[in-house]
Amino acid sequence: MSFNTFGNLLKLTTFGESHGAAIGGIIDGFPAGVSIDLEAIQKELDRRKPGQSKIVTQRKEPDTVEFLSGIFEGKTTGTSIGFVIRNTNQKSKDYSHNTNVYRPSHADYTYDKKYGIRDHRGGGRSSARETANWVVAGALAKQFISQISINAFTSSVGEIEMNKDYSQLDFSKTESNIVRCPDEEMAEQMIDKIKEIRKQGDTIGGTITCVAQNIPVGLGEPIFHKLHADLGKAMLSLNAVKGFEFGSGFEGTKMMGSQHNDIFNEDGSTQTNLSGGIQGGISNGMDIYFRVAFKPVATIMQNQATIDSEGNATEIMGKGRHDPCVVPRAVPVVEALTALVLADFYLLNRTRKA
Amino acid sequence: MSFNTFGNLLKLTTFGESHGAAIGGIIDGFPAGVSIDLEAIQKELDRRKPGQSKIVTQRKEPDTVEFLSGIFEGKTTGTSIGFVIRNTNQKSKDYSHNTNVYRPSHADYTYDKKYGIRDHRGGGRSSARETANWVVAGALAKQFISQISINAFTSSVGEIEMNKDYSQLDFSKTESNIVRCPDEEMAEQMIDKIKEIRKQGDTIGGTITCVAQNIPVGLGEPIFHKLHADLGKAMLSLNAVKGFEFGSGFEGTKMMGSQHNDIFNEDGSTQTNLSGGIQGGISNGMDIYFRVAFKPVATIMQNQATIDSEGNATEIMGKGRHDPCVVPRAVPVVEALTALVLADFYLLNRTRKA
Amino acid sequence: MSFNTFGNLLKLTTFGESHGAAIGGIIDGFPAGVSIDLEAIQKELDRRKPGQSKIVTQRKEPDTVEFLSGIFEGKTTGTSIGFVIRNTNQKSKDYSHNTNVYRPSHADYTYDKKYGIRDHRGGGRSSARETANWVVAGALAKQFISQISINAFTSSVGEIEMNKDYSQLDFSKTESNIVRCPDEEMAEQMIDKIKEIRKQGDTIGGTITCVAQNIPVGLGEPIFHKLHADLGKAMLSLNAVKGFEFGSGFEGTKMMGSQHNDIFNEDGSTQTNLSGGIQGGISNGMDIYFRVAFKPVATIMQNQATIDSEGNATEIMGKGRHDPCVVPRAVPVVEALTALVLADFYLLNRTRKA
């Protein structure tokens, strides 16, 4: 069993606490002979890093990845790829007030009860800092399955919600604004909303939509590794996620079969795509699209009642530097996990026919 | 890698096509010394079986499970538990018209493309018949973690939707009606809706809500086996599922942190439970609740345009005996998968402290 | 974790007690589109079955395998392959005297201590009857990698030991005698020895050598799934096995590097093959050969002192029908496990290069 391993044939195993010496991981099963563009990897990390804009945490950390093995003269060698990202800007004293206090809706209480011990500095292992590891691995996976294009974007912030039809969007605009919404008008509203919420010392939730295109038919294993099940599990592994839906999603529950069925064209494509590109757990070549729900960040800059580890009532107020909305920085993470899942099934698919 | 294995430490591996000789499975990692009530297992199977009421498929099949190993003199022995359920009422000729025709929004096309070969009888391995295996394993798991109570129920059919607050429900009433909704008034509306849809030769979607209570604190592994991630993956493995949310779910994305945070009581319980009983991927002892979205069944008794395996346009009309709404029969399956996930983490948790 | 699963990508999961209703298994990851010769599978089972000659147990059991899924119109479909072998000749009363008595050098004591419960009939899950499952799976694997030839044979019985140089052997003669030794003169001596030992109510050990030929270069994963490590683990999983060596084996420890190194020919083959066809955990295309040590069967037809489950001294004498030497019937099992390991790595190797 692997508590810290993601993937089946292409595996990422990770370690690292928010305020330890470093975080990092090992990527196993990556095929040999893939040319690696290290700058492209760092660029993905930069999309996730703190301090990149005024609507995210102001903590500054370079998040530089160092590869320690598995890449030789610019190519993967087929051996395991080890990497570390040093933690350079830990202000552990920002958390010293938390040592014995449980932050509401955080993992403090549950870690303590589960393990009987907890690294309280910055959330320890429960910190979303871990997702930098995922971005590294996902960026490598993207280079392996470069024919597939994966585009995630912020599709709602609080009640500000985009139309679900993504067909008119220009994904190249996602990076043109700090909230990562390809509809620039909506983007502005979202940014304003986040700024307003931050002023109140509060936080807000949102959703990310992800679209994967140019998918080969046949990805996914049809019983316990359905493509959407593995994607869903990946997304539900991301901090603050409360829900996942693909294709018609929850709306689809209100439809009738005669409305919902995707009728075939003669080339095997379908006229509609309520299936979200996956039928029977297997990709059918149409776009894969899904939506991920993020709750508001639990750390707020307001006074909250809570308890300490002895069960005594006390109060807490967020210190440190936190995101008012997790969604903009989670966009590259959603893409990274999607790339990992697709690359895994892509490799696996080579073994399914005689 | 296991395409047909579910679980980490407590594992279910399955086989079987809808119209083959039998379906079945092997449960591995089940602890020794658990007294097994075989009748209770059969009773769970009966809740799932076809032909049980007038709003489900009229196919009659007894779904009798035969245990072949691992239980001796009424107790588990710690060895693997093999079981089979013979297929007794396959009318393969109901499917002979499908041999070369791809049913819209089914797995026919994707299986053919993935494997280059397909057992077309009754959907083969993609049939929801597989879920009978899951019910057997889940019923065993329930007996191992009998202190935990797990109650799923139909929470919507099409647009007919229950209030999300489950606190006033009497779960003992779920089995009192054929749609498995504990609110009897809503149940009647749902039943009427399904009957109406069936008359049209159509099908309809719906949702199931599941509530697990009396949960020990500490279940779930906090990075890649978060409790809700494994639950979500389990639910997304169920045929026709399009979405999963837990706790505040998609609604939670519209809230602010100051509203969403669950404030502690001095005993460690929380005043609200928007977290859905899980914080940082680990159970906190509060009720776990989640909602699962099911699309309308793809097989409808109406004429539909489609293609055959050569890409020629043709038409298809459902024959055989199918469910107009998958939700009522899926209720015991949701419970079974929930039991499997919880039992798995329950066992695993014994290994997390020195 | 899988206690009852063998293999990595191609997986066999098994169940079954010697005197339960049936034994069986599920083969997962087997590629689609392989034509299956069912008679060839039954023929392998017949090589292993009891009662086949006068030097093995006289228990008669047909060991007929029934496939329940995964094979359709003579070909594998890529879905999991379920199978059962019914137990038809269990004389559980032969074991009634064992209920509370621990047979020396058997698994009775350890099962009881480990699980707190034990199916004592015929050794329960610890019986070598389990290996019939392995033969089924191995026979399927052989058909997938039919270009590789795998030949095991009895290379010693007690002190009667063949020369280690297998190059002059005609493997087609292995099946020409009941001890399965391709050197017919040695075979006769071995048979006489076993008959003599049986007359004394005693048992005797021996070794099996296995040679796999026409191996593609590149099988095996070089750190924790070295080809010889997985082969060794497979063999050590076989009942009564006490040792495994490949290539130069224990003899090689006495050599110097200048003697032991295999010098290359220009085509990449080597002049000698002390490496046993494996270098750095990866096949180099030369013959793979290894030797497996089997202890004498623990059940003897002589009176032995022992204890019961209360720790009281008592005596025991074998009843039932047992093998005086396990080696002849283990030959097809060694081949089956070898085929499973090689097929697994063969599939896996498709994923190792971009």
Place this chain on the structure above:
Amino acid sequence: MSFNTFGNLLKLTTFGESHGAAIGGIIDGFPAGVSIDLEAIQKELDRRKPGQSKIVTQRKEPDTVEFLSGIFEGKTTGTSIGFVIRNTNQKSKDYSHNTNVYRPSHADYTYDKKYGIRDHRGGGRSSARETANWVVAGALAKQFISQISINAFTSSVGEIEMNKDYSQLDFSKTESNIVRCPDEEMAEQMIDKIKEIRKQGDTIGGTITCVAQNIPVGLGEPIFHKLHADLGKAMLSLNAVKGFEFGSGFEGTKMMGSQHNDIFNEDGSTQTNLSGGIQGGISNGMDIYFRVAFKPVATIMQNQATIDSEGNATEIMGKGRHDPCVVPRAVPVVEALTALVLADFYLLNRTRKA
């Protein structure tokens, strides 16, 4: 699948090439709350490190381990433990002559054929440098199962072979000499032999015996994770290993059942221990002992005929600094792997009873 992961519930995943920036690993599943003595870990590394005596390689490398996560204030936290060992003394130019030349009986040829690419510096991933990672993990495991004592020692060098009866040995003397043999007289002969061989520019094989004592009854899973099968696989993962035997081993094949059976004492212990402490794959509480065969190191300081990657005949002569006999430095590695296997099963055993 994990090519670079060892263990089931307690897992070690590793990375690193001999001449890359660093080697390292992630230990997952290690229970929380274990006090860690970091000096003891470094001490184990020092037993393995190069340059420690005049009969091992003269390469000097400090092999200092840096823990990056999972240990907080001297205790494990239950999260994954990441560590790195920087490579500090790589003389890659010692290997520049090897770029296109295949060293006989090395992994050069097989890596190239398998991956189509190879990090040729110092053997890359195939170097025994990897075993430093294993020593780190094993040293942690030892601290978790500190009640068990594990003692490995050099039991033969070439033809110089100790008596197999270990009962009179004083294991505290193993570290008193540089060959790590607790019989000091034998040790001297072995040391002389290695010195003589080295002078010839040659290498020599040997065996290590390992004894594990004070073992709880019940470790090991009886079908595909038999205790001795997992131990055997571990040992066969070690560079240069050609064979494994436990208990009576290959000698046991020559015995009769009446001689080989271990008769019980009334307390469940046995009068003899030809079983090697394992019956039916499960520990019975008696000493576990086994023997591991190591071939002579392939790199010799003599001229050898070989080929280059184009298949041209050429010659090669070892440069760099190599071990004339791998056995003395492998002793702590054998102990480390044994500790990992036992700790894994020890944890797992907590889940086997209701």
